[in-house]
Amino acid sequence: ETGVTQTPRHLVMGMTNKKSLKCEQHLGHNAMYWYKQSAKKPLELMFVYNFKEQTENNSVPSRFSPECPNSSHLFLHLHTLQPEDSALYLCASSPQREDYNEQFFGPGTRLTVL
């Protein structure tokens, strides 16, 4: 089983749709992250969960709603998105929030909003 998995890998949705992205990690980590990656821009941290508690929300619009039911799973619920939300959404995990270890990334979900 690969370390961090994400589903779906590709998603096309209309502006009025509701969809969810799923992330699962099999590494026994306690911190999980959502990032947005747009072409030629730095990764943007969206949300951080540490031991299932949300510790950061980097001014993300409310049309993005995270959920972390346990330390292994992370969801990003999407509704009434805008075309500028089209991007690669990456999930990552690390042993815990405040440490020096690298983050392990999933392959991402390529999201297109029409």
Added chain:
Amino acid sequence: GQNIDQPTEMTATEGAIVQINCTYQTSGFNGLFWYQQHAGEAPTFLSYNVLDGLEEKGRFSSFLSRSKGYSYLLLKELQMKDSASYLCAVMDSNYQLIWGAGTKLIIKP
């Protein structure tokens, strides 16, 4: 504000050596990371530097100068599979990673 700068794109020849530079200005410093990202794939960890100096790991080496806010990733004996984007990231005082926009490395035969 916090800022990470790295070149947008570089081109090198198979078998050669290339150096990718990264300069940073951040609120505190808890280490600098380099990641490799092939097109359409997850970023994967390459190196971590927290003390000044050179860290060597096979064909890849990473250098850090904290006083200059500067790092570089050195890739030797380039192979076609090294064509990828290389991301520089600094961990700030809040243990948050601040990312550069990445350097796309193109390897030519």
